[in-house]
Amino acid sequence: MSLFGVRLDGTRSGLIKSFLEDNYVCAGDPVAGDLEFSGREDIRSRLAASGAYQGRELEEALSSLDTFVNMMQDGDYVLIADEEWVYLGDLGDYFYDARQESVEGGTAHRRGVTWLKSLPRTAVNSAVQALLASDQEVTRYSGVLPAARMDLWLADSSDVDVETAHSPARVDEATIAEALAVLKAALHSPDAERRERAAAAILHYAK
Template identity: 30%
Template sequence: MRFFRMKAESEGNNGLQQFLEQHYISCGRPGSKEAEDFVLFASVMQDGDYIVVTDGDRIVLGDLGDYFYNADCDNDEDKSGHRRGVTWLRSLDKDELHPELISFLEQEGKIGMLDREVSKEQVERFLRPSPPGEGLIDEAAISEAIRILKTAMRSEDAERRERAAIAILQAAQWFRK
């Protein structure tokens, strides 16, 4: 699934409060400046993708629904005819978010899409702060450590095999969190 972000206004028909109460989001009225945002909103976003919407003060996670058009709201006053249904999942505290998600939310533009697809487990990881030391060990060191542990699991020493197996299982459990 894909992961999107959106910056909403504080109030009004394109405001976060209205979105929360009415279970939708809107990209406003598409114009030449917003053409890329509109394509993301109407064509790229799909039912089941995730979105984080912020108005600067509040941050809310939602599960996106289908795109729909409400002609009654496509006017200069409302500016909210182009819509997507949203099931709001929970409010988020910026202090408790993973640094990668914070960086994604701070990017320029009203709407953005994460540069890769994510699993539900990865979304859950975004919603909590980094554990101490995360990012201090590079991928090469992790790969080497796993290679050593796999070799140790084939040792003739039963205690060494057991310790290696425990270490691998602990690492696997941590990565699933």
């Protein structure tokens, strides 16, 4: 299990509402096309062939895309933030939405996200603050993560007033029921880590 921060700036700073309501996050420029089966060197070649990047810009774009496509895994965690709030989500698989190729800011490279918790930006711990302040568009957290209850680890103290946290997006009852059914099924997974994440998510919902 890993934790990643995705920086939102420029044209992407206005996408956070879409991320939260439509349950996804994006990174990188769509000039490289669908990268589902692409390794790091293939991504480099595609970026170079596009003519959009050279030198340091090429290396930065490569780092972000390779991290987003290849280092992130289903079941890892992601953090995004606006000026006031930080949002924690459980990552899904990478996919390429070709319909978004021409959208300003490049939103075609995507991963599904199940958003789990939000906290005031002033309440998160120093490790999270540093991750969110990274110069890279996509950054992997290099420290030690807790074995469970990632949502509690985010804060400087577990005594954060629950009334200060808010749900990132409204979800209808049918979707909630469907999501809970998936989590209940995951409780019987042969993967111990997946069982643990499912149990934590169900307990968090039940609070």
